[in-house]
Amino acid sequence: MxxxxxxxxxxxxxxxxxxxxxxxxxxxxxxxxxxxxxxxxxxxxxxxxxxxxxxxxxxxxxxxxxxxxxxxxxxxxxxxxxxxxxxxxxxxxxxxxxxxxxxxxxxxxxxxxxxxxxxxxxxxxxxxxxxxxxxxxxxxxxIPVSYNPNFDNPLDTFDACTSPSGDAGICVPGSVCSLFRGRPSGSCVLGKVCCVNTVTACGGTVTLNNTYWQSPTTPVSASSTCALTIKLDTKYVEQLKKPICQIRLDFVSFTTAQPTLGTCVDTFQVGGSSSTVPIICGDNSGQHMYLDVPSSALTPTDVQLIFSFGTGTTTRSWNIKIALLPCGASYLAPTDCLQYYTASTGKVKSFNWQDTTSNAIRQLNNQNYNICFRTELISGQRATQMCLSICSVTNAGDPFSITTPVAVVVGSANAAAIGAAVSPNSNVGTTVSNTAGNTLVATCLYDFLLIAGARDANGIEADRFCGNQLNPAVGTALLPGATTSVQVCTPVRPFRMTYRTDGTEATITTLNVPTVPAFAGADTANTGFCLDYQEQ
Structure with a gap:
């Protein structure tokens, strides 16, 4: 024929x-x-x-x-x-x-x-x-030909790329890069350029993958707001190939005012996402977030990133990489995981933790989110456990400080004195009991790090950790926990942790069951945590 x-x-x-x-x-x-x-x-x-x-x-x-x-x-x-x-x-x-x-x-x-x-x-x-x-x-x-949207065809445009300087971008023809006011840096296949896109204004709009939102060149004034809108909709040609189901924010740099007693004066918050995203502030360079959104093929969504600045002359600057992740991609974070780590070893820190000698409270109030870890291959097999230990520090920073444990438990008549004496020990569980006054005093009830199935080398197990050391050792009513940190490992998969803090660092002297079921002492210069993790 x-x-x-x-x-x-x-x-x-x-x-x-x-x-x-x-x-x-x-x-x-x-x-x-x-x-x-x-x-x-x-x-x-x-x-x-x-x-x-x-x-x-x-x-x-x-x-x-x-x-x-x-x-x-x-x-x-x-x-x-x-x-x-x-x-x-x-x-x-x-x-x-x-x-x-x-x-x-x-x-x-x-x-x-x-x-x-x-x-x-x-x-x-x-x-x-x-x-x-x-x-x-x-x-x-x-000839019957179907197009698979998950097939990475080299002829497709708007695919991710990395410039020679290490910045993330998208592969487009040079004319398209100019149209989007991007910066060509490096080359892609078929004569395209690696286009790096940057937004430096407040009130801007982003629809492109791998866009950087940088603080304005002029200093940000106090008592002001700076916001950015991320538009997710398949009617945009730059999102036509694949619907978007997640957004990843990488804080290349992030510096705002420090909190006051754990409460943010400058705030960064996210609107329009289905994820539970806490308000953060302080120093967060190197941190990241995953934001769940409905599929943009079904529901167009606007996600807002909002900085609100209080009074003061603190330097505020940021550089946030915004990655739009397509539905069905293998690198999506599990649902309800604000942070997701995909290496067999690494470092995980609470927001605003820094290796510094400052005695200021760096632990942020009202944190409640999950930190997840992908199960990696170790020697050709899936890891069977994940082990955690405190980070090494060079500037005398505190790598684990969540709720200062009390050294002396007082009766209900002297509830205002709770926390007058404190201990640098670890803490586990939820409460201890004062046999004299039969008064419950909270330990890891309000601020804690939850690691399901965690145990030390001796088989002592706990799931809630707080205090000034990472240690599952059980203490007494008068002297909770241990004075040293140890490595803890968990076999529970999928590997994850939950970090939670309440809305105050002050003494709790008034009960309101069930939300405030026990007294608690004042926290002293809590910093949060920094942990090295290793899958085995």
């Missing part, structure tokens, strides 16, 4: 060439052929090669000028080319009709490529415009 098609096509081409020569209009025929070639190339791929050099966009009108900085707020229906690339081919062909305006978006990969090869490269240039009979025009489209 293929031989028959070849014989027919050769005969038709010979006949057309002969007729063109007989009519004496060779120049017009060549112009028509070039016009048809460009037109069908654009139709087959759904884009204008001279203005986009990408394989995903129909020809549209020029992008309108925005009053503010343009930051990727591009809807697929608003991207338009700036000039008609076929103007030089008009001549005696007649009025140009933009047939690609009716082409659906995303006519892509094998279907479009096959149509281009068969229609443009082999046959269409051999027929004059007057002859509309094209026997092979729809041959490629009759």
């Amino acid at each position: 293929s031989k028959l098609y070849l014989i027919i096509s050769v005969a038709l081409m010979v006949a057309q060439v002969s007729r063109a020569c007989e009519e004496g209009n060779e120049e017009e025929q060549l112009a028509a052929a070039r016009y048809q070639s460009e037109e069908y190339f654009a139709n087959a791929f759904g884009y204008d090669p001279s203005s986009w050099n990408a394989l995903y966009y129909p020809k549209t009108a020029q992008v309108p000028v925005y009053d503010g900085p343009y930051e990727g707020r591009t809807v697929s229906s608003s991207l338009q080319s700036r000039a008609n690339p076929h103007k030089k081919y008009y001549g005696s062909i007649g009025t140009y009709v933009d047939e690609s305006a009716n082409q659906p978006e995303g006519r892509f990969a094998l279907g479009g490529l096959g149509a281009s090869i068969i229609n443009t490269g082999l046959f269409n240039n051999r027929f004059s415009p007057a002859n509309t009979w094209r026997p092979f025009a729809n041959l490629a489209n009759r």
Whole structure:
């Protein structure tokens, strides 16, 4: 059959060439052929090669000028080319009709490529415009081809990349990078550039993957707000390939005012996410967050990142990398995991923990989130346990300080004196009992780190840890816990921890059951935690 098609096509081409020569209009025929070639190339791929050099966009009108900085707020229906690339081919062909305006978006990969090869490269240039009979025009489209959105085709655009300087970006043609006001840094396949996108304004909007939100170049004034909106919607061409189900925030740098008695004066908070995201402040460079959102293919979502600054002259600066993670990706964090670690060893810290000699309270109030760890392969097999130990410090910082344990338990009549004497010991469990006054005094009830199934080398097990040491040793009512930290390991999978703090660092002298079921002493310069983890 293929031989028959070849014989027919050769005969038709010979006949057309002969007729063109007989009519004496060779120049017009060549112009028509070039016009048809460009037109069908654009139709087959759904884009204008001279203005986009990408394989995903129909020809549209020029992008309108925005009053503010343009930051990727591009809807697929608003991207338009700036000039008609076929103007030089008009001549005696007649009025140009933009047939690609009716082409659906995303006519892509094998279907479009096959149509281009068969229609443009082999046959269409051999027929004059007057002859509309094209026997092979729809041959490629009759081949059933489906496009898998999870297939990483090198022809796709907006794929992630890393620049030579280490910044994350997206692979796009140079003209598209300029359109989104990005910075080309490095190269990708097929002549694309690694485009690094940065937003430096308050009130901006982001729709592009791997965008950096940096603090404005002018100092941020006190008693002000700086916010950014992340728009998730598959109507944007930059999100057309895959719906988004998660956002990852990487705090490349993050410096705001320190909390007062654990309560943030400057605040960073997230709105629009289905995750439970605590308010944070202080020093958080190197930290990260995963934000769950509904699939953008089903529910368009706006997620807000909001800084609110109190009084004071503290330097505020940040650089936050925003990654948009597609639904179904293997690297998504489990549901309800604010942090997710994907290496067999590493370091995990509470927000605002620093290796510093300062005696200020760095532990943040009202923290309640899960920290999850992917089960890695160890010597070709899945890890069977995860072990945790306190970080080594060089600046005399405190790597574990969650709730200062009381050294002396007092009766209910002297509840205001609870915490007058404190201990540098560890603490586990929830409460201890004073046999004299029969008064419950909280230990790890309000502020704690929960590690299910954790035990030391001697098999002593606990799940709630607090105090000034990481140790499952059980103490007494007068002297809780131990004075040293040890390594604890848990076999419970999936590996995870839960960190929780209440809304105060002060003494609790008034009960309100069930939310405040026991007295508690005042916390003294709690810092949170820094732990080294290792899967085994």
